[in-house]
Amino acid sequence: MKATKTALTVSLIITGFMAAEVHAATEWNVSLWGKRRAFTENVEKLAELVEQKTNGEFKLVLSYGGLSKARENLDGISFGAFEMAQFCSFYHTDKNPTITVTELPFSQDVSLARVGEIYTEVFNHPEVKKDLARWNATLLMPTPLPQYNIASKSDKLESLDDFKG
Template sequence: MFSLSVAIGAAGVLVASPGGVQAAEVEGPKLEWKVSVWGKRRAFTEGIEKLSEIVSEKTDGNWTIKLYYGGALSKSRENLDGIKLGAFEMAFFCNFYHPGKNPAWMVYTMPFLPLGDPEVSRAVRMRLPEHPALKADLDRWNAMFYVSTLLPQYEFLGKGKPPKELGDWKGMRVRAGGGIGKAMEKLGAIPTSMPATEVYTSIERGTIDAVSFPFTYAHAAYKIHEVSDWFTANMSPGTSECPVVINKDAYAALPDQYKQLLEDAKGPVLDRQLEVYREADEKNLPIFEAKLEKIVYSDEQIEKFREVAGKPVWDEWVAANKDKFDGQELIDRIFAIAAEVKGQ
């Protein structure tokens, strides 16, 4: 015999089953969203995998969000184009893959920003996209910000002579985008930008000497340690930003309860993202330390790097974009949020 009960409000789509009634926590229409991402499933994607789980569970499978890996839906540099065309509902993108598409978002690549603390990083990355300049960049692609992937600080892995002195970087070919690339240029290195999926082969063949990636998860995800000889442990030249965005039309078409579900899921998504980075470090660091030479710079060396390649890069970036937006205002906003989080 089937028993029936009454659910109240938005929670309450009833599914009859022998022995009782199961209710989806959030009722709504059948819907499938596609998410475009490059590479394989890895720490970087676990936040949105968590979102997929939450949405499916809360709607009893009525709304599914599926990640399509390996560039199945779009090349990594063309995800914003795909969002604009409505080819898929959600996508990851990295700001330094195409600075011209998202000039204001390049602020995250400025070297030596105060983003080393995970909670500071989380606050900055979730609040700065409210700024009109960052919103305007996404508006051009009919996109809206959803969450950050909370990229950790970058470090370098490389092949050949280890750069134990700052002068050793001169002439090295490094995969380093945005402000980090500019900073390395100040040290005499030759920066280049390429998709993460091309780095392994480039280092193996000697096309480049070193790569800056979010440490440690990205180096391990792309197996860079397998073709490297050394790693920097405390250079921390900066970071980047690879957010997840939503097609604005797809979002507008959602029923209100689905929009609220997306909002409510942000906390668990970000918590999961930080958790997997910590787990990756616990696994990867012992492997790196066993196989590779570890480079630890002195406080004096780090201070010299900052002097040569920190604020000068900010100033150049602000000047280069002065006719588009107020870059100094964005940098100041980052420091203000950081100070607020730290209670200063």
């Protein structure tokens, strides 16, 4: 089953042996890596909600490392090894250069909610959609994490010039 351009539908199977229609549950394999952690909680919650809202007719089957290596999730999506995956843009900047803008250092401190809004705007940009289409991928939702910051025992670091010396 292709991850993109696939409508979420409930399949009806009609056989010559049965007079009634039979609902077939739909399952999508989701490639994650490592262990369950803050980075994967949005996918865990999505899986829970999808199953709940569809009365179990549609399920996301989460696999932590069983479907692909962390740096190969875009590749797996591209050839249909699984239907969904989570990935880090900085793992392979050559594969998705347009979304690496979200990884730029020295951004001002913003809330996680604002980071999510920024990511969503980036993901909806036509160039980003075109970039990810090369991998048969569509970005569904961001995984906002706190920005990595540099700490110092000295005076406050306010610009790149403060790193001299």
